[in-house]
Amino acid sequence: xxxxxxxxxxxxxxYSDRASIVRALFLIALPIALIQLNRSAAGAPNExxxxxxxQAALLPAATAINAAAGSFAAEKEAQTLVPLxxxxxRDIEIVAGKLIGVMAPAAALSIVSLLTFYAAASQxxxxxxxxxxxxxxxxxxxxGLSVLFILSLGSWVMxxxxxxxxxxAAQQIAGLVLAGVVVGLTAISSVIGNIPTGxxxxxxxxxxxxxxxxxxxxxxxxxxxxxVARL
Amino acid sequence: xxxxxxxxxxxxxFTALSHASFVVRSGEIVALLGPNGAGKTTASRIIGGIxxxxxGEAIVDGxxxxxxxxxxxxxxxxxxxxxxxxxxxTLRQYLTYFARLYDVSAPGPRIAELxxxxxxxAMLDTKLAAFSRGMKQKAAIARALVHEPPVLLLDEPxxxxxxxxxxxxxxxxxxxxxxxxAILLCTHDLDEAQRISDRVVxxxxxxxxxxxxxxxxxxxxxxxxxxxxxxxxTAVRAALAGAGxxxxxxxxxxxxxxxxxxxxxxxxxNTRALRALLDAGARVISVNAETRSLEDAYLAIIKESRQP
Numbered sequence: 401x402x403x404x405x406x407x408x409x410x411x412x413x414x415y416s417d418r419a420s421i422v423r424a425l426f427l428i429a430l431p432i433a434l435i436q437l438n439r440s441a442a443g444a445p446n447e448x449x450x451x452x453x454x455q456a457a458l459l460p461a462a463t464a465i466n467a468a469a470g471s472f473a474a475e476k477e478a479q480t481l482v483p484l485x486x487x488x489x490r491d492i493e494i495v496a497g498k499l500i501g502v503m504a505p506a507a508a509l510s511i512v513s514l515l516t517f518y519a520a521a522s523q524x525x526x527x528x529x530x531x532x533x534x535x536x537x538x539x540x541x542x543x544g545l546s547v548l549f550i551l552s553l554g555s556w557v558m559x560x561x562x563x564x565x566x567x568x569a570a571q572q573i574a575g576l577v578l579a580g581v582v583v584g585l586t587a588i589s590s591v592i593g594n595i596p597t598g599x600x601x602x603x604x605x606x607x608x609x610x611x612x613x614x615x616x617x618x619x620x621x622x623x624x625x626x627x628v629a630r631l
Numbered sequence: 632x633x634x635x636x637x638x639x640x641x642x643x644x645f646t647a648l649s650h651a652s653f654v655v656r657s658g659e660i661v662a663l664l665g666p667n668g669a670g671k672t673t674a675s676r677i678i679g680g681i682x683x684x685x686x687g688e689a690i691v692d693g694x695x696x697x698x699x700x701x702x703x704x705x706x707x708x709x710x711x712x713x714x715x716x717x718x719x720x721t722l723r724q725y726l727t728y729f730a731r732l733y734d735v736s737a738p739g740p741r742i743a744e745l746x747x748x749x750x751x752x753a754m755l756d757t758k759l760a761a762f763s764r765g766m767k768q769k770a771a772i773a774r775a776l777v778h779e780p781p782v783l784l785l786d787e788p789x790x791x792x793x794x795x796x797x798x799x800x801x802x803x804x805x806x807x808x809x810x811x812x813a814i815l816l817c818t819h820d821l822d823e824a825q826r827i828s829d830r831v832v833x834x835x836x837x838x839x840x841x842x843x844x845x846x847x848x849x850x851x852x853x854x855x856x857x858x859x860x861x862x863x864x865t866a867v868r869a870a871l872a873g874a875g876x877x878x879x880x881x882x883x884x885x886x887x888x889x890x891x892x893x894x895x896x897x898x899x900x901n902t903r904a905l906r907a908l909l910d911a912g913a914r915v916i917s918v919n920a921e922t923r924s925l926e927d928a929y930l931a932i933i934k935e936s937r938q939p
Contacts, residue, residue: 405731409717416719479715483774485681487732488705 402489403496410501414467424463428513431456432520446533449521453534456517457546460509462581464550467502468557469574473567495618502554503547510546514539545604552607553577555614562618632657632782632813633678638687640673647673649837650687657781658811660804662824662845664929665834671817674834675784678815680704692781705733708775712787714767718760722751722770725759726777733778745773748803765796772803783807786817801827825849825925833932840936848928855879855893855921856901862888862913874907876900887916 414420431452438444475481484494518539522530557577561570633655640648648670655661663671676682678689680696680703689696691703717725723742730738746752749769754762759770768788775783785804789797805827808814818824824831824845831848833841841848860867864881867888871878880891894900901918908915 402732405728409720409728413717413719478718479711479713480717481715482681482711483709483715483729483771484732486679486704486707486709487729488701488734489732490701 403493403500406484406489406494406497407500407504410467410471410498411505414470414501414505420463420466423466424460424509427459427462428456428509428516430459431513431517435517435521435524446529449525449530449533450538452521453514453517453538453542454545456513457510457542458549458581460513461506461546461550462553462578463509464502464506464554465557465574465577465581466571467506468554469561469570470567471498471502471558472562473564473570477567495615498558499551499554499615499618502558503550506550506554507543507547510550511543514542514546548604548607548611551611552614553581555611555618559614559617632692633815634690635674635678636688636690638674638677638684638689640670640677640682641685646837648677648684648834651834651837651839652687653832653839653842655782655813655815657813658808659830660808660814660816660828661830661832662828663815663817663832663834664819664821664824666819666933669834670837671819671834672786673837675709675786675815675817678703678782679707679709679784681709705778706780707782707784708778708780709784710768710771710775710786710788712790714764714771716759716762716767716770716774719758721756721758722746722762722773723755725770726773729774730777735778738777741777741779742773745776749773765792768792768796768800772800776807781812783812783814784817785814787819788816789818789820789823797823821924821926821929831925833929833936835933835936838936841932845925848932849922849925854897855891856897856918857889857891857921858904858908858918859916860888860890860908860913861886861916862908862911864888866911867908867913870907870911870913871904874900874903876904876907891921 434455435449435452472481475484518530518534521534557570557574560573564570564573635651635653638648638651639646651670651674653661653663663674665671673682677684677696678691680691680700683697683700692706694702694706696703717728720728726742726745727738730741735741742755743752746755749772751766751769751773754766759767762770772788783804788804789800792800801823804814804816808827816824816828828845830842830844832839833848864883867881867890868878871890871892876892876894878890878892880889882889892900892904894904897920905915905918
């Protein structure tokens with residue numbers, strides 16, 4: 401319950417900043433703009449639509465990077481950690497609250513982005529074709545992938561954020577990660593039709609394992625002793 | 632209410648607190664005095680359940696900080712030198728947030744009571760970013776009191792406050808003592824400690840070097856005396872040396888001579904000193920016992936503790 405309280409404060413804190421809202425809207429609008437502006441899109445194969453749908457799901461999820469970057473570093477810098485650590489909250493609740501605060505808005509943005517993309521793509525390619533390419537199972541899979549993606553980015557960036565001295569440093573790292581994500585998505589887009597199914601499954605397992613490691617690390621770094629030692 | 636028993640806290644190879652023991656009772660203000668880096672903040676964090684002791688035990692309201700850290704945190708209110716607020720929140724949102732973290736079931740009346748006590752009622756729906764430094768510190772104190780803790784840990788609470796605000800804070804702390812709270816005031820502000828604390832614990836380099844009632848510490852050490860004379864410096868030195876009195880200080884001022892000495896047995900030593908001075912032809916204007924301030928006592932204790 402207290403984790404939800406912490407998460408709510410994190411979310412309000414993130415979105416009371418106008419730049420965060422603009423960034424989120426931009427990331428939602430980007431894949432839609434790309435298919436609207438691409439003249440050859442009408443005759444493109446179904447994989448093309450899938451690639452853009454993938455981007456629509458994952459790009460808004462990247463907002464989790466910034467939120468995670470600020471989660472520890474900003475509190476450390478503003479010295480707001482001590483009152484939090486002095487409150488009767490268990491370490492696990494703090495980690496869970498921080499993660500939920502990072503993940504929930506990014507996941508919500510991802511689903512909004514996917515649905516908006518669905519509507520825009522239906523208008524561009526015809527509703528029947530989109531209903532066939534982006535059937536409910538595919539949409540659910542894309543959303544699941546974006547949640548995994550958010551969990552990976554969020555927890556790893558939180559780990560890094562706990563170790564850097566300032567929010568500025570954390571945001572610089574977040575910027576680098578974001579650039580890496582964009583490059584990665586572009587690369588996937590160009591070879592998506594040629595990736596063997598086994599490799600995709602292996603990739604998903606690798607991401608899951610990496611998430612478990614990151615969560616363990618994040619929990620250790622959010623241990624009071626560790627957190628206080630870094631103040 | 633607070634019992635620190637032989638507590639040691641190490642950070643790697645650095646020992647921040649070494650075998651510290653002291654007690655703070657209900658309705659008592661104890662000042663934990665010491666220079667920067669002495670271990671005051673570490674002690675308050677251990678008592679507040681934020682840090683676990685490496686060795687020893689701290690008991691708060693009958694609960695061990697090792698075994699029941701969450702319950703201990705729920706019984707402590709912590710104020711630090713920096714207000715450390717979420718500045719995008721309004722005061723009402725901020726206090727409500729912490730009231731919920733501390734499981735206060737109906738925070739509304741408590742918040743209303745606190746903001747009235749802090750004279751912040753008009754600011755309740757203002758964002759904390761717009762508060763002055765003093766108002767922010769008041770908000771931090773309100774946060775620390777929102778769950779009505781029996782124990783208050785004040786770590787340099789008056790840092791950067793103006794004299795008026797410091798006075799208000801002092802009155803508030805004294806009023807909280809009257810509510811039978813145990814208050815640990817970590818500070819290096821000796822004036823503050825002298826004014827409000829009942830007892831003083833002096834810590835230096837992680838070790839507790841002296842503990843006692845404020846008055847007791849001030850009067851500790853050899854009694855010191857100061858005489859104002861009209862006499863020659865050489866004659867005075869010779870007379871006091873002949874009387875077996877060791878001079879602590881001798882300085883000319885406005886054609887007069889100010890002499891300071893200390894004595895284990897004032898009745899005996901002072902009689903001898905005065906007789907010798909009069910015999911040497913000195914005219915005695917005044918002789919006074921010197922009252923040590925807490926600062927003098929503190930400096931003497933710290934100096935003594937650092938001697939090999």
